[in-house]
Amino acid sequence: MITGANGIGKSSLLRLLAGFLKPFLGQIERLGRLAFADEALALDRHMSLQQALAYWAALDGFSGAEKDAMRIMALDKLAESPVRLLSTGQRKRAVLARLLASRAAIWLLDEPANGLDKASIMALLRMIEKHRDKGGVVLAVSHQGLDMADYATLSLEDFRSKNNHQSVFFDFDDESAAF
Amino acid sequence: MIGAAVFLPILFFLLVAVLFPFAVGSDRMILSRTGSGVLWVAALLASLLPIDRLVTPDIENGFFDHYAARNISEEWIAVARIIAHWLSFAVPLMVALLPASMLLSLDWSVFWKSEAGFLLATPGLAALGVMIAALTARVKAGSALTALLLLPLAVPLLIFGCGAVDGHQPGAFLLLAASSLFLLAVAPFVIGAALRVGQEG
Secondary structure, rough: OOOOOOOOOOOHHHHHHHHOOOOOOOOOOOOOOOEEOOOOOOOOOOOOOHHHHHHHHHOOOOHHHHHHHHHHOOOHHOOEEEEEOOOOOHHHHHHHHHHHHOOEEEEEEEEEOOOOOOHHHHHHHHHHHHHHHOOOEEEEEEEOOOOOOOOOOOOOHHHHHHHHOOOOOOHHHHHOOOO | HHHHHHHHHHHHHHHHHHHHHHHHHOOOHHHHHHHHHHHHHHHHHHHOOOHOOHHHHHHHHOHHHHHHHHHOHHHHHHHHHHHHHHHHHHHHHHHHHHHHHHHHOOOHHHHHHHHHHHHHHHHHHHHHHHHHHHHHHOOOHHHHHHHHHHHOOHHHHHHHHHHHHHHOOOOOHHHHHHHHHHEEEEEEEHHHHHHHHHHHH
């Protein structure tokens, strides 16, 4: 979990790790498939929720995985609803359902709890816990932080003050020791 | 691009064919002499209409980030976009050419030559459309820029297309095909680069 004030560069760090931005120095090597979840919906607004999620699941090579993901995120009753009619919280859960359906080892989450109610945040935490137990890696950024006492947390402000332009090595084999 | 928006360029194209006889009169000689040129210009202008919806909404919606996260190259996305745009724009346009030709009293030979010309020119026009859409996606007032960029670049297609239908320019069909192929070959790389720059921005 990476925390820090608005505008300090949390999302940029995540986009850098995702490969959307190129680093000025050094290189980033990704040792596994990654899935990214941020504020962007990236689902066709005119399709039903299931169709829209199925598109990405098929691209990831896991056709049908969207059904389980929708069930876990309590979206199964909305399967036939057009994406454009979903509420803010439902959209956020749809984004997390896409993340689940991707079956990627590395999850990059940008403000994952934004727009979620208490029950959905609990579901998200359980989801992260389960993914970690399976050997997956989760890197989340949040301006507030999640209620995850047993998760490694890095404050980007502290990190910057202590490591001025130093190299950083993310040891994904032992994520609890990563920071 | 789905729903009613798909039909807007076609409606525009047909509307031009309907309005033109009101402007120049119903003289069949004048209509058949000028009609094919009017249809080429109408097709060109109609191609401007869907451009705003080709790339910008998907950038705003984050689609391209998710393609990038899956290591799908922007060039392949560009190829898919060009094909999709051609299917949704050019194919209905070629169907609409029949009623438009009838409204303008074009001979069957002119109609078939126009149809062949459209078949050759529209893949290039689709490539050009997606290319301009990608280049102007993050520019404010991009729609005004779209017309200024697309129309001059489409001039070779217009000249060779009209020349092929007239029959006065030998080899016009070949030159039309060459122009279209050139645009098709170049567009994926330009679109890919534009999308990458946009992502880093």
